[in-house]
Amino acid sequence: MIQSVDRAIRILLALQDEGVLGVSELASRLGLAKGTVHGLLQTLAAHSLVEQDSTSGKYMLGPALLVMGNVYLNSHDLRVRSLRWVASLSESTGLAVRLGVLVWPDVVIIHHVGPKDASVPVSEVGLSMPAHATALGKALLAFHPERRRILSEEPLARLTGQTVTDPDRLNEELDEVRASGVAFEDQEAVVGEASVAGAIFDRSGQAVGAVALVVPADDRGVDPSHIAAIRDTARGISRELGAVTWPG
Amino acid sequence: MRGTAVDVVLDVGFFHDWMGRLARSIEENCDELTRLDAAIGDADHGINMLRGMRAAIEALSSEAPKDPAGVFRVTGSRLVAVVGGAAGPLYGSAFRAAAEALGPKPEITVPELARALRAGVKAVQRIGAAEPGDKTMVDAWLPAVEALESAASGSVRSAAAAAEAAAREGMLATIPMRARKGRASYLGWRSEGHQDPGATSTGLLFAALVDATR
Numbered sequence: 118m119i120q121s122v123d124r125a126i127r128i129l130l131a132l133q134d135e136g137v138l139g140v141s142e143l144a145s146r147l148g149l150a151k152g153t154v155h156g157l158l159q160t161l162a163a164h165s166l167v168e169q170d171s172t173s174g175k176y177m178l179g180p181a182l183l184v185m186g187n188v189y190l191n192s193h194d195l196r197v198r199s200l201r202w203v204a205s206l207s208e209s210t211g212l213a214v215r216l217g218v219l220v221w222p223d224v225v226i227i228h229h230v231g232p233k234d235a236s237v238p239v240s241e242v243g244l245s246m247p248a249h250a251t252a253l254g255k256a257l258l259a260f261h262p263e264r265r266r267i268l269s270e271e272p273l274a275r276l277t278g279q280t281v282t283d284p285d286r287l288n289e290e291l292d293e294v295r296a297s298g299v300a301f302e303d304q305e306a307v308v309g310e311a312s313v314a315g316a317i318f319d320r321s322g323q324a325v326g327a328v329a330l331v332v333p334a335d336d337r338g339v340d341p342s343h344i345a346a347i348r349d350t351a352r353g354i355s356r357e358l359g360a361v362t363w364p365g
Numbered sequence: 366m367r368g369t370a371v372d373v374v375l376d377v378g379f380f381h382d383w384m385g386r387l388a389r390s391i392e393e394n395c396d397e398l399t400r401l402d403a404a405i406g407d408a409d410h411g412i413n414m415l416r417g418m419r420a421a422i423e424a425l426s427s428e429a430p431k432d433p434a435g436v437f438r439v440t441g442s443r444l445v446a447v448v449g450g451a452a453g454p455l456y457g458s459a460f461r462a463a464a465e466a467l468g469p470k471p472e473i474t475v476p477e478l479a480r481a482l483r484a485g486v487k488a489v490q491r492i493g494a495a496e497p498g499d500k501t502m503v504d505a506w507l508p509a510v511e512a513l514e515s516a517a518s519g520s521v522r523s524a525a526a527a528a529e530a531a532a533r534e535g536m537l538a539t540i541p542m543r544a545r546k547g548r549a550s551y552l553g554w555r556s557e558g559h560q561d562p563g564a565t566s567t568g569l570l571f572a573a574l575v576d577a578t579r
Binding site: 134135136235236237239241244245246275276277278280304307308309310333334335 | 403446449450454
């Protein structure tokens, strides 16, 4: 690992987690000398990856990251090919649809269409949701080659009374997801919300993303028509990506 | 004599009036709840609570429960059935658990009310796995229950006022918090600086309780 690159990245991640930080705060968080942090910040600022608040003198993330983020979104093959499918799934169900990729221990939302009845549209693009508590995350974890190891590394956070925090129980559930390609979650991430997700595979047969239908838990929850719709969508996107088979 | 424990009778009429005042207060504060929820949630808390309380008031009129527990039970059931998102299951379960704790009594004492509301917040914590400091309705509800418990020997009015003050303080204390439960937790530090909408509606519940003792 190149040490200075690693340090610069850790500065960016600290600013992502905290919003605004001064040189001293960053230095103590990263265990580095203030001079070192200052130099790294100057370099990042020269490329607009961070910017300095003119009144407080503290640092925050910079606009170049938005440009990079947009390039990521628009050149992401899975996302670009999924847009049409996601639109049609949300149109036919009226429900919210999420597209996500695994960035353990989270799932990062790379595309989202809100529910038809939303009073105010709220975009979830760019949000991180805990993988073990979401259908998206379960669909991706099920096909992760090292899932048993990563699931046992850190305790699984309890987010509601329904969150599955026992790795053995989660692994059993994921075995079933592997067989069917479809994952479920019932109010395990937030109260009142259930979801069903399908894994998306590429040409090499690797699970590269997942698509989820978000179902209000106050209705009858996930029903067979939702499962059929998510399976069709996940299989359809996988085919477009060149996958030859799909589970189930 | 004013200000003694017998000044207000906590009977079915009192509980019905309390819920009516809560419904009106939710109506008046609907936009505010939605505004708060738009910042860190999905912008539906005001409209959801309004729909739920309207349904509850309708059901209370038509079903005319005969004891305080019945008022809570009917309110809770309507909230669970009608309110979407997290608020329905959380408030609905809270009222139903509180009804269970009250039992079939025609009149309720302040200590009994405190015990019931304690059972209510326990239900919320069980469903939402929320601890104090997570930036949820628990941050307003729990201190209110504690205030009610410690004020339980005084008058109903002063006990309710203490509970309302504690709920308001707890509600305001959510502003600097970083959300650790609910949709707002997805925002990390960006949830800081915003008052929690659930703690705000819980503040209204206790404010309505004070109004009902006047």
